[in-house]
Amino acid sequence: xxxxxxxxxxxxxxxFTLIWVWTSKVENSLGYPEFISxxxxxxxxxxxxxxxxxKRLPFxxxxxxxxxxxxxxxxxxxxxxxxxxxxxxxxxxGLYVQILSLLFYGATLSGIVGLIMEKxxxxxxxxxxxxxxxxxxxxxxxEIRNKAENLVLECTxxxxxxxxxxxxxxxxxxxxxxxxxxxxxxxxxxxxxTWVKEQCSILERFLNEAERRYLEQIFALAxxxxxxxxxxxxxxxxxxxxxxxxxxxxAVMTMVVWHLIVIQVFFN
Amino acid sequence: MDDSRFSxxxxxxxxxxxxxRCGRGALWRTPCFKGPKIDGSCGGTQDCEPFLSKxxxxxxxxxxxxxxxKEGPGPxxxxxxxxxxxxxxxxxxxxxxxxxxxxxxxxxxxLATSQALNLDGGRFVSISDAGPLSSSHEKFTETEGCAxxxxxxxxxxxxxxxxxxxxxxxxxxxxxxHSFGGPDSMPHNNxxxxxxxxxxxxxxxxxxxxxxxxxxxxxxxxxxxxxxxKNKFESFSNGHPEYPEKYPYFNRNSIKFDHGSHLNKHFExxxxxxxxxxxxxxxxxxxxxxxxxxxxxFESICVDCxxxxxxxxxxxxxxxxxxxxNFIDGEALTQSCNFPDQEKSEExxxxxxxEMPALVSTFLLxxxxxxxxxxxxPLQELxxxxxxxxxLPVEDLINSKTEIPQADKLxxxxxxxxxxxxxxxxxxNLEYEPPAEAKFGGWYxxxxxxxxxPTGHRDPVAKSWVEFALAASTHQEDEDNAARAIAxxxxxxxxxxxxGGCVKCHAVSETKTPEGKKKLEIEWHYxxxxxxxxxxxxxxxxxxxxxxxxxxxxxxxxxGKAEYMLSFKSFDSTKWSSNFKSIKRKACxxxxxxxxxxxxxxxxxxxxxNPGFKKKMFSEKKQNEKFKNDV
Numbered sequence: 001x002x003x004x005x006x007x008x009x010x011x012x013x014x015x016f017t018l019i020w021v022w023t024s025k026v027e028n029s030l031g032y033p034e035f036i037s038x039x040x041x042x043x044x045x046x047x048x049x050x051x052x053x054x055k056r057l058p059f060x061x062x063x064x065x066x067x068x069x070x071x072x073x074x075x076x077x078x079x080x081x082x083x084x085x086x087x088x089x090x091x092x093x094g095l096y097v098q099i100l101s102l103l104f105y106g107a108t109l110s111g112i113v114g115l116i117m118e119k120x121x122x123x124x125x126x127x128x129x130x131x132x133x134x135x136x137x138x139x140x141x142x143e144i145r146n147k148a149e150n151l152v153l154e155c156t157x158x159x160x161x162x163x164x165x166x167x168x169x170x171x172x173x174x175x176x177x178x179x180x181x182x183x184x185x186x187x188x189x190x191x192x193x194t195w196v197k198e199q200c201s202i203l204e205r206f207l208n209e210a211e212r213r214y215l216e217q218i219f220a221l222a223x224x225x226x227x228x229x230x231x232x233x234x235x236x237x238x239x240x241x242x243x244x245x246x247x248x249x250x251a252v253m254t255m256v257v258w259h260l261i262v263i264q265v266f267f268n
Numbered sequence: 269m270d271d272s273r274f275s276x277x278x279x280x281x282x283x284x285x286x287x288x289r290c291g292r293g294a295l296w297r298t299p300c301f302k303g304p305k306i307d308g309s310c311g312g313t314q315d316c317e318p319f320l321s322k323x324x325x326x327x328x329x330x331x332x333x334x335x336x337x338k339e340g341p342g343p344x345x346x347x348x349x350x351x352x353x354x355x356x357x358x359x360x361x362x363x364x365x366x367x368x369x370x371x372x373x374x375x376x377x378x379l380a381t382s383q384a385l386n387l388d389g390g391r392f393v394s395i396s397d398a399g400p401l402s403s404s405h406e407k408f409t410e411t412e413g414c415a416x417x418x419x420x421x422x423x424x425x426x427x428x429x430x431x432x433x434x435x436x437x438x439x440x441x442x443x444x445x446h447s448f449g450g451p452d453s454m455p456h457n458n459x460x461x462x463x464x465x466x467x468x469x470x471x472x473x474x475x476x477x478x479x480x481x482x483x484x485x486x487x488x489x490x491x492x493x494x495x496x497x498k499n500k501f502e503s504f505s506n507g508h509p510e511y512p513e514k515y516p517y518f519n520r521n522s523i524k525f526d527h528g529s530h531l532n533k534h535f536e537x538x539x540x541x542x543x544x545x546x547x548x549x550x551x552x553x554x555x556x557x558x559x560x561x562x563x564x565x566f567e568s569i570c571v572d573c574x575x576x577x578x579x580x581x582x583x584x585x586x587x588x589x590x591x592x593x594n595f596i597d598g599e600a601l602t603q604s605c606n607f608p609d610q611e612k613s614e615e616x617x618x619x620x621x622x623e624m625p626a627l628v629s630t631f632l633l634x635x636x637x638x639x640x641x642x643x644x645x646p647l648q649e650l651x652x653x654x655x656x657x658x659x660l661p662v663e664d665l666i667n668s669k670t671e672i673p674q675a676d677k678l679x680x681x682x683x684x685x686x687x688x689x690x691x692x693x694x695x696x697n698l699e700y701e702p703p704a705e706a707k708f709g710g711w712y713x714x715x716x717x718x719x720x721x722p723t724g725h726r727d728p729v730a731k732s733w734v735e736f737a738l739a740a741s742t743h744q745e746d747e748d749n750a751a752r753a754i755a756x757x758x759x760x761x762x763x764x765x766x767x768g769g770c771v772k773c774h775a776v777s778e779t780k781t782p783e784g785k786k787k788l789e790i791e792w793h794y795x796x797x798x799x800x801x802x803x804x805x806x807x808x809x810x811x812x813x814x815x816x817x818x819x820x821x822x823x824x825x826x827x828g829k830a831e832y833m834l835s836f837k838s839f840d841s842t843k844w845s846s847n848f849k850s851i852k853r854k855a856c857x858x859x860x861x862x863x864x865x866x867x868x869x870x871x872x873x874x875x876x877x878n879p880g881f882k883k884k885m886f887s888e889k890k891q892n893e894k895f896k897n898d899v
Contacts, residue, residue: 027492028489028492028495030469030473030474031473092399093399093400093478093479093480094398095397097399099378135282135284135289135359138290138292138296138297139293139298142293146298177296179296239360240360242360242364243360243363243364246364246367246368247367247368247370247371248371250369250371250372251371251372251374254371254376255375262398264431265428265431265432266398266420266421266431268432268434268435268436
């Protein structure tokens with residue numbers, strides 16, 4: 001993987017150097033270097049957009065998704081460098097170019113945030129030791145909840161005590177209802193673990209031996225649910241950052257096309 | 269956790285690219301196995317679609333959903349596992365697609381609205397606005413907006429499409445206001461490349477708009493200059509050619525001021541020490557100096573020593589010469605002069621004068637100065653005419669020598685009475701005796717001459733006579749008259765005898781008329797050197813840094829061997845020796861070098877040739893409108 005990454009990085013650096021030298025040469029000869037840097041930037045943005053197209057055409061034997069992702073990441077930074085080379089300033093003047101810049105920076109920033117999440121979250125998910133498919137998490141939660149509720153009913157029936165059931169209704173039921181501790185999970189917090197342990201340990205002293213066995217099973221289910229919650233939080237983030245990145249990228253592309261039209265009309 | 273729970277026969281097959289997901293799952297309930305239909309409706313109202321085979325309905329529930337149910341289909345073929353429909357929700361992918369579509373739609377709508385509202389070229393906030401204009405261009409585009417420079421602006425989609433396929437040079441808009449001393453699309457606005465293969469220049473090669481504030485000009489670098497210039501070098505301190513031999517004293521001074529003799533001789537003389545300036549700034553005006561450090565006026569710096577010399581040098585207009593015979597009609601003269609009747613003398617005529625005629629009069633009458641037999645008759649006729657009409661005959665003679673009558677200027681201040689009285693005396697072969705000595709300047713007659721004494725510096729009559737003499741010497745076709753004109757000129761512009769001694773200080777140079785004819789001109793005024801329009805130099809900046817006392821001599825070093833005054837003997841202003849040694853590049857490189865003061869090309873060189881404006885920023889109509897609005 002590192003070999004591929006370095007390969008792309010070297011290509012990107014060489015490409016940027018080529019464009020930079022070319023624009024300097026054109027600028028020195030009183031030409032219009034913006035056409036060179038702009039053309040290169042448009043080309044790179046086009047390649048970046050191809051990643052989304054590639055996802056829609058999985059049957060095409062053009063690189064693996066992983067390779068595309070590496071390329072997309074490196075090309076994103078290359079596009080940012082070319083953007084600065086093209087604009088000449090960090091924040092240009094004029095509403096129209098400011099909107100274009102704002103969208104570009106938004107897409108780039110969301111891309112960087114997404115890249116960080118793509119690099120950090122999968123490791124965290126692997127470390128937790130279980131695997132859950134995002135689309136099936138509702139079913140998993142429902143199953144765990146059903147199991148927990150069945151255990152509570154069975155406990156009440158067999159032990160004749162409703163202590164566990166009362167506690168479940170008052171506290172644990174809330175936890176099993178749906179994914180919890182979303183914000184805490186995405187920042188790597190341990191609140192859910194603490195909360196589950198705390199709720200079970202509070203109850204433990206009021207239960208007899210038979211009830212404790214049921215509590216242990218419910219605690220095991222809660223632990224699984226906690227892991228599912230963790231998966232849900234992190235996978236949600238891994239999927240929802242694209243809700244920002246892709247629309248911004250689409251808007252950038254629209255503005256880029258408009259920019260090309262304006263340049264063709266007013267700068268022909 | 270059972271790892272086989274995802275196997276094909278145990279779990280439903282859900283894909284992230286489905287547009288909908290189960291509504292129950294969205295509420296964290298157990299989702300149905302079948303999931304939503306493609307149109308977004310619930311697909312899980314029943315577990316299977318029973319199949320009719322040989323008159324019996326059989327259950328078709330998939331194995332992964334539990335296989336065939338015990339209850340089996342009802343008699344009408346309905347599934348036994350019926351449930352109320354859910355409200356399927358969109359998947360993240362579907363939402364992402366919608367937001368993306370919305371984002372694109374918003375941008376397109378914004379662009380379309382902006383364009384629709386800006387077709388008239390108004391100043392509505394536009395998202396096609398490329399940025400604010402510089403302060404210098406902001407005002408005059410207020411009315412027409414973008415169309416002031418972009419002809420396609422406001423012409424609608426058709427105009428835009430045409431513009432894409434039409435080459436448009438925006439420089440045309442620039443040069444509708446800006447003007448230059450040469451072709452606007454030639455490098456440096458100069459014609460030196462005419463006929464050669466060169467790249468047409470455009471304003472936007474260097475100047476960029478829409479950056480607000482000041483007009484953005486590309487940073488000029490040596491590389492940019494090197495692109496076109498054959499003599500390529502890295503920087504001023506590294507590779508710049510040595511200055512030309514005479515730099516910067518290419519042109520002869522208009523005022524003859526021998527710095528060498530003044531500084532080393534006259535100012536050292538104890539007689540003049542008190543009057544001498546303490547340093548260069550005693551004579552040169554340092555304040556606001558740019559390329560030129562102009563000397564102060566004659567009245568400020570020269571008059572103390574040279575002021576009295578001007579009045580000592582008269583112009584002799586007429587002189588009574590020696591006559592061999594008297595042709596003057598005595599009776600007519602007596603009448604003209606209102607003399608009492610005189611008896612006719614029988615004595616032999618003996619001229620009261622033994623002088624030669626004045627060179628001015630011999631030129632005006634076109635007679636030789638040394639042959640009385642030829643000049644006596646015309647001169648005596650002139651004297652008779654003057655006795656009768658005073659200055660009128662002289663005036664006629666002067667005007668006959670010039671294309672445009674100039675007698676008014678040349679004889680300005682002439683007292684007709686004086687001229688007539690002198691003529692009357694001379695007519696009687698007598699010397700004219702003035703009533704008093706002429707002290708204050710102006711026209712006067714004295715014994716045998718009519719003279720003009722300059723009143724001081726800038727005397728208009730003296731100036732006119734110098735100009736007349738110079739013009740006359742180059743406009744005579746007749747050989748004899750040309751010789752007389754030159755003789756008159758040499759006398760009038762003589763440093764010792766010439767009227768006012770003007771030419772002692774003012775240079776006379778040969779120039780050409782627009783028609784290409786040679787002519788002589790006296791340089792009355794200090795002349796700014798403007799024959800190097802592509803270079804600039806600010807004396808004031810340098811003087812400010814180096815101090816007023818030592819800054820001049822740092823670069824301007826006297827050349828003791830130079831024959832400065834000799835250069836002015838000739839009318840050719842190109843051949844001359846300056847009082848100062850030429851300045852070498854090393855003098856500038858002392859400071860303008862790497863890691864010192866800036867030394868890029870534009871520090872000393874100007875790209876454009878005589879930049880200016882073609883038209884007023886406000887037309888008369890607009891000015892009136894503005895005035896009305898202000899009122």
